Amino acid sequence: xxxxxxxxxVIIGGAEDxxxxxxxxxxxxxxxxxxNAKVAVVAVAAxxxxxxxxxYENIFRELGVAGVGVVHVNSRxxxxxxxxxxxxxxxxxxxFTGGDxxxxxxxxxxxxxxxxxxxxxxxxxxxxxxxxxxxxxTDTMIVxxxxxxxxxxxxxxxxxxxxxxxxxxxxxHFAQRGRIGRLMLAVAQNPYILGVGIDEDxxxxxxxxxxxxxIGSGTVTVIDGxxxxxxxxxxxxxxxxxxxxxxxxxxxxxxxxxxxxxxxPLPPHGAVTAAR
Amino acid sequence: xxxxxxxxxVIIGGAEDxxxxxxxxxxxxxxxxxxNAKVAVVAVAAxxxxxxxxxYENIFRELGVAGVGVVHVNSRxxxxxxxxxxxxxxxxxxxFTGGDxxxxxxxxxxxxxxxxxxxxxxxxxxxxxxxxxxxxxTDTMIVxxxxxxxxxxxxxxxxxxxxxxxxxxxxxHFAQRGRIGRLMLAVAQNPYILGVGIDEDxxxxxxxxxxxxxIGSGTVTVIDGxxxxxxxxxxxxxxxxxxxxxxxxxxxxxxxxxxxxxxxPLPPHGAVTAAR
Numbered sequence: 001x002x003x004x005x006x007x008x009x010v011i012i013g014g015a016e017d018x019x020x021x022x023x024x025x026x027x028x029x030x031x032x033x034x035x036n037a038k039v040a041v042v043a044v045a046a047x048x049x050x051x052x053x054x055x056y057e058n059i060f061r062e063l064g065v066a067g068v069g070v071v072h073v074n075s076r077x078x079x080x081x082x083x084x085x086x087x088x089x090x091x092x093x094x095x096f097t098g099g100d101x102x103x104x105x106x107x108x109x110x111x112x113x114x115x116x117x118x119x120x121x122x123x124x125x126x127x128x129x130x131x132x133x134x135x136x137x138t139d140t141m142i143v144x145x146x147x148x149x150x151x152x153x154x155x156x157x158x159x160x161x162x163x164x165x166x167x168x169x170x171x172x173h174f175a176q177r178g179r180i181g182r183l184m185l186a187v188a189q190n191p192y193i194l195g196v197g198i199d200e201d202x203x204x205x206x207x208x209x210x211x212x213x214x215i216g217s218g219t220v221t222v223i224d225g226x227x228x229x230x231x232x233x234x235x236x237x238x239x240x241x242x243x244x245x246x247x248x249x250x251x252x253x254x255x256x257x258x259x260x261x262x263x264x265p266l267p268p269h270g271a272v273t274a275a276r
Numbered sequence: 277x278x279x280x281x282x283x284x285x286v287i288i289g290g291a292e293d294x295x296x297x298x299x300x301x302x303x304x305x306x307x308x309x310x311x312n313a314k315v316a317v318v319a320v321a322a323x324x325x326x327x328x329x330x331x332y333e334n335i336f337r338e339l340g341v342a343g344v345g346v347v348h349v350n351s352r353x354x355x356x357x358x359x360x361x362x363x364x365x366x367x368x369x370x371x372f373t374g375g376d377x378x379x380x381x382x383x384x385x386x387x388x389x390x391x392x393x394x395x396x397x398x399x400x401x402x403x404x405x406x407x408x409x410x411x412x413x414t415d416t417m418i419v420x421x422x423x424x425x426x427x428x429x430x431x432x433x434x435x436x437x438x439x440x441x442x443x444x445x446x447x448x449h450f451a452q453r454g455r456i457g458r459l460m461l462a463v464a465q466n467p468y469i470l471g472v473g474i475d476e477d478x479x480x481x482x483x484x485x486x487x488x489x490x491i492g493s494g495t496v497t498v499i500d501g502x503x504x505x506x507x508x509x510x511x512x513x514x515x516x517x518x519x520x521x522x523x524x525x526x527x528x529x530x531x532x533x534x535x536x537x538x539x540x541p542l543p544p545h546g547a548v549t550a551a552r
Contacts (some may be wrong), residue, residue, distance in 0.1 A: 019333040043287055057281075058497075077335075083459060087476040114423075119537065150524055151495070151527065165290035171470060177454075178453075178454035180453065180456050181451055181527075184527060217517070218517055219427070219517045219518075219519070223525075227524070229541075230541075230543060232529060240529070241493070241495045241529040241530065241541070242495075242527065242528075242529060243495070243527055243528055243532050244525075244526065245526050245528075245541045245543065246525060246526060246541075247524070247525045247526070247527075247528075248503070248522060248523070249460075249499075249523045249524075249525045250519075250520065250521050250522060250523070251427065251457075251460060251517075251519055251520035251521075251523075252519055252521075253508060253517040253520065254501070254517065258520050265505075265506075265521045265522075267506060267519070267521065
């Protein structure tokens, strides 16, 4: 996993606390420079971008940043508007709201805004995303899939994501929407992929050394297919339940970390673990 | 795992098909002797035992058995009634309905009916149970626990079960009610325990050689804690999310089996698996 980039990613499972301690949003601000932060809120995923954009703009102002701007994208033309590109170019932090991840990729993918986003990431800007905004960060993203049901063949839809994080597929609202079945299916389809399922009000913060830590109030479920012995996913029967043998699963609580390169969980200091 | 017993267990995840192909209920009848089967329906778990008892009685009659009786237990005194004990003593198959697993154990545990049930199992009678009736079969059973949330410390309640199956904890309505969090927690509390989560309209059939096979329309999730490296479950903080590192998870589709003694999944004939 060659990572040349300097930026952090804050990948949020949706429904992050916006009223009380705001642990996750404070961390986004801290990584973006605290009082000197200039945050660009990108509301492209949402239908009601005015409302959601304003909500986050107010929250970031309350948290005490130097500046906040909202980028509305309702068409691919919007994604090429110089004003929008400039907002990203001048930002120290970019925040993708929730909504529909396909809106993010289909409206922004391959535009000047998309290129400016990647340049921002490469110069060390923190890119944060919640819900759909989280799922869209990876090379390949889940678009749709059965929830609260056994993983069924071909029941999951995936599409190319924004490519800020390799080798990982993210799912959000994870425990709350019973999504482990579809994440197991995503990993079984290509066990090279690490599945990362993030609960509501929980986030992973990924650093430039390809390690992440868990913050917030829930857990992050990691599905590692390296140990996978077998799955029936290549059998060409539509809608049959899929068998998956030998996946390794970790549930990471706040304070725990994970090394993406070695795929090793990182318990907090002082935690007792089995000798390796 | 020393298993001297001769009986089969049919452990059903709830909501088994009662109208169409009735795959699971047919298998119960087959194991109980088909046309010669004498089935005792034990409705102790349910509040409305008349209704549920009659429903199953009708279904078993339609499936073509030699005889069906219903055992109603609303008090520990009922659990000692000679008529009820005789129903079990004469049965070739016993079927526990759904409801509340604590009703099963608190009303029957330690009574003559309980002893007769164990004698039946030892002489080769098939014992089937659905939903609460499934959970109650093991040494230790889940009574209650958070659903659709991150596993939280002390959030799960367990109690002694009927003791027909050792080393295993069963959860039912598994995918449908988002119960993997609490099953992970149960296994983390004692990784000696194998977690078996059964979806709706799905069952495991356990034989006298301590192997099971999956039948029905969903999947069975097995959580094997042998590989568990660490969990934070012994830290004395109420309601904090629990970290679990290194669990092995299998999702078994219909046709797949599992060897409880060796903890090895058994793919159907012809399935390609990684060399061991």
